Amino acid sequence: MDGSVFVLLLLSGLLCRGSGIFRQYYYIKTAMTWPEAQRYCRERFIDLATVDSMDDVNRLVNVVDAGYNGSVWIGLKRATQTRWAWSNGENKTSEYFNWAPGQPNEGAYCVSTYNGYWYDALCSTLRYFTCYKGNATYIIQTAKNQSDAQSYCRQYYTDLPTVHNSEENDQITRIIKPSNNFWIGLFLDSWEWSDTWSRFFRHWAAGPPLASGDCVGMSRTNSGRWAQYSCRQRTPFICHGRPVVPEYQFMNQSMTWLDAQSYCRARFTDLAAVTTMNDVNRLVNTVTPGRSGSVWIGLHAVEVKRWVWSMGDISQENMWHPGEPNGDGECVRSFNGSWYDESCSTVLPFVCFNDSAGLMITQTAVSWRDAQSYCRQHHTDLASIRPEQQNLIGHESSLWIGLFLDSWEWSNQWSHFFRHWAAGQPSLSSGSSNCTGMSLAHSGKWAQYSCDAQQPFICYGDDKLIKNQIVRLKFSCTGKCTLNDPSLQAAILNEISKKLKSMGLESDRKLSWRKGQGGEVFHQERKPRASSNTACKKM
Secondary structure (H helix, E strand, O other): OOHHHHHHHHHHHHHHOOOOOOOOEEEEEEEEOHHHHHHHHHHHOOEEOOOOOHHHHHHHHHHOOOOOOOEEEEEEEEEEEEEEEEOOOOOOOOOOOOEOOOOOOOOOOEEEEEOOEEEEEOOOOOEEEEEEEOOEEEEEEEEEOHHHHHHHHHHHOOEOOOOOOHHHHHHHHHHOOOOOOEEEEEEEEEEEEOOOOOOOOOOEOOOOOOOOOOEEEEEHHHOOOEEEEOOOOOEEEEEEOOOOOOOEEEEEEEEOHHHHHHHHHHHOOEEOOOOOHHHHHHHHHHOOOOOOOEEEEEEEEEEEEEEEEOOOOEOOOOOEOOOOOOOOOOEEEEEOOEEEEEOOOOOEEEEEEEOOOEEEEEEEEEOHHHHHHHHHHHOOEEOOOOHHHHHHOOOOOOEEEEEEEEEEEEOOOOOOOOOOEOOOOOOOOOOOOOEEEEEOOOOOOEEEEOOOOOEEEEEEOOOOOOOOOOOOOEEEEOOOOOOOOHHHHHHHHHHHHHHHHHOOOOOOOOOOOOOOHHHOOEEEOOOOOOOOOEEEEEO
């Protein structure tokens, strides 16, 4: 075998692991709509959960809280096109089809074979079927609908059969009785993954869906099966990928906000963006000890104002009392089942949200900002209230809820609405003070300043001036070793890049080979004794 072929096949085997990719899954308890969940996952991980196999299904079920019985969003949504796909999830439908004359013709979603020809059929029809495992095919002479047949094959074998060519089709035809229809693995699919993953593994609760609803949720209590729901429904969800933890870099030089933004974008990623109290604490610890004053972060004012929740999502519900909001303030109280805008300095009892216990009412009257701080310290945050939850907080007295009017955004345009303002901030009377600094002496609280003020600042992201990391590789090859062939080197880098991306380790930096003397990347490693193998080593 040619040495270049051997090396490329070896690398592919080490990196691709066949058809599956091991993804890390993270269960998020906060209920969101599907688009909100997608945005959350893309900002903090890679995307909403993508599922490749029954192993992935089982891992998803295990990450959901054992006491939760509802559905959770995964990354599947309705696509703009339909296509025939195979049950085992292959990412490209075979060019081979063996439709009977006039088929497909019923607009049905599943496919059976009869005398070697394929017919579309309603997935609820009861038919015999075959399963495969390895190179063996097994006849199951128990009539089941397509979904149950698929589940049976996945439980006891591998899956319903995939037919790539006429030889495989003839093999199945020979072993089944000509007088019966048998399910095969082909089905009509009209769904796609949020991260554009092109495989077609599906795990529907009762065959491919027909009802309304463009987004997909998984049921923990129904063996991880899937059903479709309105994308506006609010449920917990599952993300995949490694958590995005910004690497903060303190710059001990004073600049205006715009100059600091330009500096961070040129050398790192952007001015610091903050999404949690953990981020706030890491920001404070990033600054050189002993410093006082404030430092720029990436938040700045914009013209658009919107009502958002303290926990980070935009309000899409309408529970305002008639005539509200009327300009009384930028924070919101709930009273008698309706919302009222109110000055944030007014003192009221409040309702917190706790990840474990749900809604928690505190009768001590404080300002909205103090209520937010209390909830974040002792629970999760000020509560986001949905219409179906209103009866849980009573109607007798006004309570602060987590809704507030926001007119700020992050320099990197992250859509998260975590805010950590100091008391009295932001101030409506501050005029042109449109940029945000973090106080080093006040628990990392934020205040607004003129963007022309000169302050130190904090960036986030990897330092582009740091030398690239060098990794040495050693390959063995038989026959003629052609590792210095530029096309082979490009193919190897491409495989490494794809693997890093699948693991959530994608970087803005471009992978490249380091050339040694003579312009070659690899050189032959000399051994003291003769050997039938030639060893090549990266410089």
